[in-house]
Amino acid sequence: MPMLNRRTLLAGAALPMFAIRTRPARAADFSLKMANNAPMSHPQTIRQLEAIARIKKATGGRVDIQLFPNNQLGSDTDMLSQLRSGAIDFFTLSGLILATLVPPASINGVGFAFKDYNEVWKAMDGKLGAYVRGEIDKRGLVAMDKMWDNGFRQITSSTHPIKEPADLHGFKIRVPVSPLWTSMFQALQASPISINFSEVYSALQTKIAEGQENPLTLIELAKLYEVQKYVCLTDHMWDGFWMLANKRSYSGLPPDIQETIAKELNHSALDERADLVKLNGSVAETLKAKGLTFVEADKPAFRDALKKAGFYAEWKKKFGDQAWGILESEVGTLS
Numbered sequence: 001m002p003m004l005n006r007r008t009l010l011a012g013a014a015l016p017m018f019a020i021r022t023r024p025a026r027a028a029d030f031s032l033k034m035a036n037n038a039p040m041s042h043p044q045t046i047r048q049l050e051a052i053a054r055i056k057k058a059t060g061g062r063v064d065i066q067l068f069p070n071n072q073l074g075s076d077t078d079m080l081s082q083l084r085s086g087a088i089d090f091f092t093l094s095g096l097i098l099a100t101l102v103p104p105a106s107i108n109g110v111g112f113a114f115k116d117y118n119e120v121w122k123a124m125d126g127k128l129g130a131y132v133r134g135e136i137d138k139r140g141l142v143a144m145d146k147m148w149d150n151g152f153r154q155i156t157s158s159t160h161p162i163k164e165p166a167d168l169h170g171f172k173i174r175v176p177v178s179p180l181w182t183s184m185f186q187a188l189q190a191s192p193i194s195i196n197f198s199e200v201y202s203a204l205q206t207k208i209a210e211g212q213e214n215p216l217t218l219i220e221l222a223k224l225y226e227v228q229k230y231v232c233l234t235d236h237m238w239d240g241f242w243m244l245a246n247k248r249s250y251s252g253l254p255p256d257i258q259e260t261i262a263k264e265l266n267h268s269a270l271d272e273r274a275d276l277v278k279l280n281g282s283v284a285e286t287l288k289a290k291g292l293t294f295v296e297a298d299k300p301a302f303r304d305a306l307k308k309a310g311f312y313a314e315w316k317k318k319f320g321d322q323a324w325g326i327l328e329s330e331v332g333t334l335s
């Protein structure tokens with residue numbers, strides 16, 4: 001062994017690796033990439049890492065998935081392109097944003113469609129989810145059976161509280177890149193601006209947008225409270241993430257491996273849903289302690305405003321009778 005002095009140590013001399021490893025580690029047969037837009041501390045990231053570890057173990061090391069969380073690979077729009085080209089193999093994306101490629105995938109985001117999580121999971125684990133997965137499949141992507149929760153969305157603002165529909169008039173609100181989101185806030189006479197999540201914090205900080213809307217957990221974990229003053233409890237839509245796979249890459253895997261991956265990802269999706277329910281119980285207090293003022297919004301008034309603006313009629317036409325019929329069979333009449 002060569003003599004070591006301080007300088008070679010500091011320079012990171014090529015000492016340790018082959019001294020410790022007597023033979024090279026077995027390389028995985030399948031090295032795959034997964035990406036998301038969620039903060040490192042979000043249950044989505046944590047539960048994806050757990051699924052990846054279980055998949056590695058269950059396949060005896062044959063499958064090695066590397067996770068790139070928190071927009072490390074770019075915005076949602078970028079990552080969707082990467083997924084389609086095969087540069088990444090798995091990606092969790094909001095159904096509403098996926099709708100830029102698969103229009104029916106935004107159906108769960110219709111304003112005030114779901115009243116609670118029971119209704120959400122009955123529909124998304126049932127007929128509505130099956131319908132959307134079929135549409136995703138037709139456009140060349142694979143969606144795992146179990147959706148991941150994002151949550152019921154609330155409006156935040158740095159300028160004034162949003163209680164009544166009139167408070168939204170002309171309000172510069174950031175919305176994700178999705179026709180349904182833009183249409184909904186236009187119907188409410190706000191001024192929506194489409195911005196990917198990777199740019200939201202800075203858009204709020206520089207006042208490009210006065211406000212935005214997201215579930216409380218994300219408002220906390222992405223530290224949006226640092227650049228917002230009010231949280232207005234609107235529950236105006238429920239939003240979740242599809243765990244998507246590139247079809248060529250996924251269907252090229254041996255069937256037993258596909259089965260293990262699907263099983264573990266679905267398992268982690270259920271864990272993540274439970275995590276968010278738990279976090280929802282405490283996050284309001286946390287946000288109040290960080291200085292946000294909570295405001296109760298007049299939800300029925302917002303829903304009426306959407307109805308009067310023709311929002312439901314317009315989207316019923318866009319989604320078509322079949323899709324709208326499935327949605328209404330789950331949640332009751334919407335228009």
Ligand code: X2X
Nearest residue numbers: 037094150176196197214
């Ligand atoms: O972009 C957002 O606001 C987010 C993080 O909630 C979604 O992925 C839809």
